[in-house]
Amino acid sequence: MELVRLINQSVSFISSLVLRCAAELQISDHIKQYGGPMPLHELARSIPIPPEKDLMLVQLMELLVHQGVYAKCEAGYQLTPTSELLLTEGSNMGTFVSFIPEVFFGKRFFTGKWFKDTDVGTVSELAYNGKQIWHVFKEKPELGNFFNEAMASQCKESVRDLVASHPDIFYGINNLVDVGGGTGTTVKVIADTFPGLRCTVFDLPNVVENAPNSDSFSVVGGDMFDNIPTADAILLKTILHDWPDEDCVRILERCKEAVESTEKNGKVIVVDMVLDAEVNDSKETETKLLFNLLLISTVGGKERTKKEWHDLIIRAGYSDYKIYPARMSLYSVIELYP
């Protein structure tokens, strides 16, 4: 059993690549369009792939069926709730699953050498001559756009969870700024769910210039370390996990200034993982631990425990806070009061 476990873990990167492949081939869309269990040859011709590769597609689908991504009956392959997340017309998480292996594999990710060296920075800095990933995204717009699309693609699902499971956190707010909100996917869902709530997406100028024109929200470019537009509520969704503690304190101080300067007694809404929060299933714990290592090694951030959140919030000068349990997704909501 130990041998199987060890070998399994050493080849498990294949899972990530195979998922990317399924997303790139839009297998979920093809099965959905077929309208019922889809035989292999129909799937192969519909994608299409050359007949010489049919056998490889069988093997790929075998693994994905075993892992529960797709289901299989005598008549062919079917979608599961997991593969439905890859539907282009639905959650469209394909860009996210493609981005992760594309950008992080082969970048000296978690090597023994990286661990032993004392002065090498994060893996991204190593791979990009000491530059922070956000600067790399600016210099390489293709990569930056890929990242923004990947964020938007994973965002839809988690923000739907957020508004469905915690609608009350948006009640009584007149305006909200989504700091680090990318190209506006989150604020669009929030604005459409709570008409009357004025929403703004705030991110680096090179990011917001790609936000679509929308009647639902406005767009402001800037640097969250300098100045954040004032609002009744500031949303920080999966932002603080990108940064070490010192930087988080600075960001939280800017947010506090922004909500304190309105008439309302404003608040900051953090949506991020809490490592030791109650989990709904064991995959959640493993996913949080994997993400934690991804962030530590790539951008120099981390996921945090309740105690680490407490210390950060108090250091940034907030008087109180409340952690809501994550109900449907990996993310908890933490409300911070100035």
Ligand SMILES: C[S@@+](CC[C@H](N)C(=O)[O-])C[C@H]1O[C@@H](n2cnc3c(N)ncnc32)[C@H](O)[C@@H]1O
């Ligand atoms: C992990 S993404 C989160 C995106 C989005 N909030 C979500 O939930 O999908 C981090 C975001 O922070 C933005 N960002 C990084 N540095 C920033 C800065 N100094 N000022 C404003 N935004 C910044 C990035 O451009 C990116 O959109």
